Amino acid sequence: MSPDDQQREKQGLDPRGRSALLAVLLGVMLSTLDTAIANVALPTIAADLQSHAADAIWVINAYQLAVVATMLPFAALGDGIGPRRVFLGGLVLFTVASGLCMAATSVELLAAARAFQGIGAGAMMSVNIALIRQIYPPTKLGRGVGINALVGSIGFVIGPTVASLLLSAASWPWLFGINVPLGLLAIACAWPTLPSSPPRPHGFDVGTAVLTATSFAALIFALGSMAQLAAWTQVLPAVVLTVVAGALLLHRQRGHATPMLPVDLLRRPMFALSAVTAVCAFATQGLAFVSLPFYFEQVLHRDAANAGYLMTSWPVVVAITAPLAGRLSDRHAPGLLGGIGLAVLAVGMCGLALQSHDPSLPMLVLWMALCGAGFGFFQAPNLTALMSSAPPHRSGGASGVIGVVRLLGQASGAALVALCFHLAGLRDGPTVALALGGVTAGLAAVASFARLRVRA
Known part of the structure; x- marks a missing residue:
């Protein structure tokens, strides 16, 4: 441990370190909150901009496409020019793009602005852990990573509620406008305090x-x-x-030796099965969180505010069950825990799809909570399996794969929702998408259980 790390170990974070941490956490919050807010508001946006629901899904897809496409290159760029420059550039772009989203007058313009948002989010998400590692001393890195993960979860949890509150008091452009002051605050905190790294000119291809x-x-x-x-x-x-x-x-x-796209890790059976499990599970999440607002509003005839409150029960239960699953994953096989959780998720998705056209509120909350419990039970064990099946010197590549498979699954889920809308129409499309989510969750459970037969 260096003398500086020893000093930080004794004193904890100084005001400069706390300001840098706040900037990183605000970036994480903006990235996750914006995704959840856009999902809830999609029916309102489609109606206001007079767009077909399937076309409006590009508001989600454009963001996810940009993040998936840029995350691995930005991670490599951060190794070359330093994570500070990548994070600040992403934060500025995200803030400017949020203003453009607010001013969009068509779905096409909004999707383009969302793509720029996604590039900014990809830059921030690719280096946030690297910055946490610089801010915290080595022996307290776990604490910093835990806080980072907690803030990301909170952003996803409160997203539907924030969207509901804003939609009940203002029009949808303000859902993106809220990012502007938060982004400016993050820039003000980040610019003078984020740690610098010496550039390595040959570290980026x-x-x-x-x-x-x-x-x-x-x-x-x-x-x-x-x-x-x-x-x-x-x-x-x-x-x-x-x-x-x-x-x-x-x-x-x-x-x-360390490829930008770490296909070498996919030659490991445990890693490959864990990646497949993650893609199918996050495709289920994408199917659910894009179709559920339409399901609640168009099929069950609830207003946008009620739809957001109903959707909150899923991520709230995820936040409750994920720590329990994390502790259990230290003693039980991730394949077993993940398989059980994903089977529960499949049951919850099918339960939502089979509801009558006038279900009671407790039944809706019950099925949503069941989905959240199953998804929360899958996440931590699967993360453990992915990281533990990669050699220590390839932890960076494994982390990149985790982000890519998550976003690839969510984007695939959103695309499948559009297909369901095209084939079954707006009236039956959401229900078909939820049933399809039950299928993808079942496939994820099969892939998870298959890990019981292989070694890391």
């Missing part, structure tokens, strides 16, 4: 970064276009670009 971003962006665009039943002239080029860029990326990374 621009070509690999471009291929990584292109591969993921084309993949998400292809999924979204297929879900929208777009013309083959739109879908085919996106599929071809995904394949070509992906092949070139794999060729360029061949033999690299």
Whole structure:
């Protein structure tokens, strides 16, 4: 431990360190809160901008596409120029893009502004743990990472409630406008206090970064276009670009000790199964959180505020059960715990899909809470499996995969909701999407249980 770390160990965080921590946590809060707020407001946005519900889902997809495409390149860029510069750039872009979202007058303009938001969020999310590591002394790193995770969970938990409160008092543009003062506060805290790192000019491969971003962006665009039943002239080029860029990326990374896209880790059966489990589970979450606002408002005829309050029960229960699952994962196999949780999630999703057109409030809360309990029981054990199945020197690559599979699953879920709306219409589409979520949760449970037969 260095003398500076020893001093910080004795004294704790000084005012400068606390200000830097506040800036990082505000960035995490903005990224997670904005996702949950947009999900709840989607029906209101679609109606106000006179857009088809399936087209309005690009407000969600554009954000997720940008985050997925940029997270790994920004993580590598942070190793080269330092996480401070990447985080500050992302924070400024996110704040400016929030103002553009507020001023959007069409779904197309709003989706474009959301894409810029996603680039900013991808920059912040890619280096926030690296900054936490610089802010906290080594022996207290776990505390800092825990606070970071807690704030992220709180952002997701309070998102539906915040959206409901704002929609009951103001129009939807203010859902994005709230980010502007928070972003300015974060910039004011971050600029003078975030720790600097000496740049490493040869630590970033621009070509690999471009291929990584292109591969993921084309993949998400292809999924979204297929879900929208777009013309083959739109879908085919996106599929071809995904394949070509992906092949070139794999060729360029061949033999690299620490590839930007860590495909070497996927050769480990435990890691690969855990990644598949995560994609299917987060696809279920995407199916649920994009379709549920339409389900509550269009199928059950609840207003936007009530829809947000109903959706809050899921993340609240996740926040309660996740710590318990984390403690249990120290003593029991992650495959077993995750499989049980995902099976419960599948039951909860099917229960929501099978509700009558006038269910009681307690029954809705019960099924939502069951979904939250199942999802919360899956998260910590799966995270443990992913990190423990990667060698210590590849922890950075494993962390990048965790973020990518989460966002890839959520984007796939949102695309599947659009497909359900196109095939079944706005009246039955949300119910079909919830039933499909039961299927993806069941597939995730199967993948999780399969880990009981392999070694890390």
